[in-house]
Amino acid sequence: MIVRIWGTRGSYPVARAEMLRYGGNTTCVEVRVGDSCIILDAGTGLRQLGEALGREPNPPTTINMLITHTHWDHIIGFPFFAPIFSPQNRLEIYGLQRTQSSLRKTIANALSDPLMPIGLEDLRANLSFHEIHEGLEFQLDSRVRVCTARANHPYRALAYRLESDGAALVFIPDTGPFHTVLFGDERIEWTGKPTANTDDDLLALATMRAQIINLARGADWLIYDSQFTDEQYARFPHWGHSSASQAREIAEEAGVGQLLLFHHDPHHTDAQIDAMLEEQRAICRSDMIITAAYEGMELRKGDLP
């Protein structure tokens, strides 16, 4: 398995000199196993990934795109991904099933007038939309096993585990911790006090946490939301993001090989992310490796294409 990081930033893309090392593009990760090409999220990093695929001698013609959720920062790279304009390509797009709107309609509306001049009919690649739900396990291209769980994020988001030939990657770019606020479909009005008070809420949070830990258990790599410092988290617990220390705690409990801090805050400079990373390394009790994901980062294990 080869994992390449194309976008690490959360919320919105940032073009600033102080953020060049970790990068300013929003979330996008490429996974290659054998002939399979899997893309996790379609943030602005997707544009450069599309260009890189175009430079390959035999670029993949089937591309699986697993979307955690459709907040802007996770889909804004989509219309700038060159392979969607080539008729020989097939895109299999996976995302959450929702009652309000189909995945196809959600993407189509974002791309069309008056927000963009594109209709799905202008995309010459063959697109299929697959609506999935948390707790699902399925096989992609016969070589890759995909498992999903629910992340604790406004309007819900998916967490993914990809496994192939003894290598496992877990991708949880957007989730809050599991003690104060239980996110669902409704908006949370933050009053300064924990909103998850009832036994049902607390049980739901504990269950979600157990399932996230289970999803991440023993993974080689865990890419995890660490948008905040602890001080920021205390001010914005209703945003549905974690702090770096909360990410480390989940990673340690799940016994992962390497934690990658991810979904960097759009205000955090390279120096601030360095400091957050050092702080977590200093208090990490296990032999787990902690890094902060940066654009251009590549991870390899097991069966390589």
Place this chain on the structure above:
Amino acid sequence: MKLQFWGVRGYVPTPGAEYLRYGGNTCCTAIYGAGGEMVVIDTGTGFCQLGDTLMTTEFGRGRGEMTLLITHTYWDHILGLPFPGLVHIPGNRLHIYGPDSTRGSLEMVYNGMLSPVYSPVYGLAHIGATHSFQPTTTTPFTVGGMRVSALPLSRRNRSPIWAYRVEEGSRSLVYITDVRYTDDQIWNQALQFAAGASVLVHSAPYTRTEQVQDYGHSRVEDAIELAQEAAVERLIIFHHAQSRTDDQLDLLVSNYRRQLSDDESPLILDAAREGPVVEV
């Protein structure tokens, strides 16, 4: 009247070392009046950077006021609007002018962008600052000592794309984006609107030698011809293509400047750069 670009890139933001000098945030231009008024044209991701710097001013205390002029609601002109802290602070006032489209008013379109499938804000009702939306019309209005007029220069999928002219005293700034001069009528309207402008900010992502499938944008040569015919003092091209690196922009500008100088044209030509404050 002063001008400052916060986002100069078209289409999609381009973070990266090769785009740093001109900038990689999408369209956002701030205009500062002599009386302290602020007018912002378009709110691409550059608006997030502008918003951050404003948090140390009245906007950080919920006492700020600004006027936003939206040309159209494509991502690269509006997607930065919901992110900066100042739009979530009660007491701040945003007067937002922009197009009504066939899919609904500006307010409805923006509310749709903030719906929970796309945004954790869950809709306009939950945003803190006071947002007053007004459809842009051709009737001029004032913001402090600045006079603003607008022209629906082009249409895309039946939605208008507005051009804006902001005047203060004898100085004037004209902002034209996302237009292709397909006929004399559009050309003549643009000429009249830009006539004698001190500064013309014009989108021009490509040149006539580049064969790009992009029918919604004029070429650098179009912008130069318009500026010359309209007797504009200074042309600033922006909405740089996502593939255009700093070095390519340097080369492009110096080539066209040489041509202007060979032709003994008085026109000053620049490519928009994020950061520096420009006297209009």
